[in-house]
């Protein structure tokens with residue numbers, strides 16, 4: 001099923017984040033310099049807009065999520081990602097990032113995004129009326145306008 005337009009900006013965020021997941025995975029197995037470069041790149045994403053992505057989802061999605069357990073899961077997984085991401089990006093510039101931490105962060109991000117795309121978003125699309133989805137779409141579109149993209153969606 002095609003993603004509802006109101007959720008498409010969040011899905012494009014996911015696409016960008018998954019590119020970082022790939023980078024984290026390969027750098028984790030690479031040299032100390034590879035890992036430092038990956039940290040700078042991830043920090044741009046994290047400080048630049050991915051923290052906002054999590055905040056926006058927590059602010060706007062819970063009223064649209066049909067199963068209470070999924071709201072808890074969303075918050076819990078976001079907290080895990082925040083904890084790991086902060087630990088990773090706040091390392092001193094000269095310090096060598098730990099490959100194990102990078103892999104853990106990559107797995108959490110990957111699994112969370114896959115859950116949202118395969119289960120949570122379809123559940124929201126099924127349960128939510130057009131009017132509420134449209135109102136969500138106003139906010140997701142505004143958020144997206146301020147985000148860097150490796151490839152821009154067509155207007």
Ligand SMILES: [Fe+2]
Pocket residue numbers: 054057074078112116
């Ligand atoms: Fe999320």
Ligand SMILES: [Fe+2]
Pocket residue numbers: 010014053057113116
């Ligand atoms: Fe998300």
